[in-house]
Amino acid sequence: MLAFLVKRVGNAILVMLTVAFFAFLIFRFLGDPVELMVNESATQVERDELRARLGLNDSFLAQYVRFVGHAAQGEFGLSWRNQQSVATLIAERFPATFELVIIATLLSLLIGIPLGVFTAIGRGRWWAESLQLSSIVGVSLPSFFVGIILILVFSVSLGWLPGYGRGEVVKLGWWSTGLLTASGRAALVLPALSLSLFQITLVMRLVRAEMLETLRADFIKFARARGVKHRALWFRHALKNCLMPVITLTAMQVGNLIAFALVTETVFQWPGMGMLFMQAVTFVDIPVMAAYLCIVSFIFVTLNTLVDIAYAVIDPRLRAA
């Protein structure tokens, strides 16, 4: 098990180094940083001085090593747009996106998995079939549309929940959380729902398909023959055998959610990373883009490593690998 862990974590580090290399390439070679940073009236001496100060005269390898070293400490330099530290910019925005994505993911699992199980065991009944049918609607509705409808119904018409912003936030060190205040939690409901609706239906359909497959397995029949009751049969024996693809999908989707969050954040004026990234792209703010690239891939790689480890925890057959 230890060798397995070392191997997985080693793989993850290798992937991160590769991603950092590409981030470094755009950082260093997409235009001349000095030209983009100094004002037009700067003299050649000033430019050379800045070039030396930024370490741009060092060898390629030395620069890469320095970039990785800084990135590992969360240091991505200054934003070219407003001269603020990229790390600070991201630290301000990241918690909002992260909380939104995590809540949306939890919602999709907590609602999607039971719905999947019930539509599988109720196959042929009217309620299961109508759920399955309506899930197609959930899969095909774009999330900005869902967001707008949610705002219209729950915020504008009913006035139950806020339709924009993050509500009050509490500072825990550099992390700002909306989970500890009532207004923060209320503000989270609609964006999280609109972001998770697609995931809920996706998880539900996946679990349903996997359950139908597993329920036909011999070991399910044999479990029934030894007197295992329905509930244990479905939620213990069958569901556990369906979890692998769900975990894989969830990990992949968290990455996608961060991307989708861009749209949702716009609709709900959510002060997250999506807005920051949009601005960075508009202003060719390379340090912010490089940092964004590194952070998103870090999340992806971490999640996928955790998935590999979760596989081994769930399935004893994979532990030897």
Added chain:
Amino acid sequence: MTVATHPSMSDVPALDVRGLSVEFPTRKGVLTALSEVSLTIQRGEIVGVVGESGAGKSMTGMSVLGLLEPPGRISAGEIRIGGKRTDNLGESEMAHIRGRMVGAIFQDPLTSLNPLFSIGQQLIETIRLHSDRNRAEAKAHAIDLLKQVGIPGADERIDHYPHQFSGGMRQRVVIALALAGNPQLIIADEPTTALDVSIQAQITALLRELCREHGTGVMLVTHDMGVIAETADRVAVMYAGRVIEVGPVDEVLSRPKHPYTRGLMGSIPALGARVERLAQIDGAMPRLNAIPSGCAFNPRCLDAGPRCRQVRPAMVAEGKGAAEGGVACLVYDGGVQ
């Protein structure tokens, strides 16, 4: 032979099936998969059920377990397990019977066990379902069961997962699981078919020994006459959803009465006897939707006469009643003419 194996000595049979019919409603009409099947199994007795694929052997076993695949349903007859009528029970009541009064062993030990749970977890789950032992007692009992089925190092092996066992060892685990609720009847559906020949003999010997010991009746569903000859006390031959001959193994194997049984026996190669060609029964078993009138076997039967095409032969009892021994053939019931 122990006392329990003598039918006359034990009071209530482990299994008593009377006139069982199973049908499948389909779009084109109702298919009758089993028709008036009667069979008794005493405690400690092993009754082999043989026949071609589709003859209804497994279907009989699944009916007893209450595991018929929908839309299959029991349309007539009675099933009693240890004297208790079970064919009319609902799913939740039947779940209570399964494992406790009737256990099961299926064909493929590779797929019978849940790959994600250790064999200990599966054994303990089953034991605790059927008794009020606590976790520690259940574990002790599980280890004891593993020892009984001949798994070396049971104390250690109990924490292993199914993929860490060989096929023969897994089937031993399956047998331990079938015995975990201490049922008086076990439905063994082709328990050795998926195993190596060398392992088959070990498993059948184990099955026989344990059933004698525990006084468990066994319905041994197989198409392997060798297994029947080695293991069973009595044998029931099925054809097209009916039992056509029942009797003690020696009797049926050495002096088969029904022309179909004779054909089956003739098709088994004998050691030492060189023959040009093995006997075979011409034709194939009829499909469920095209069972001929009269005796279902008449188109393939060498002894058939005009009466066979009109009259469906009933089981002619021998000795203690139709479920104990008998043959369903007009040759023995008024002639074929």
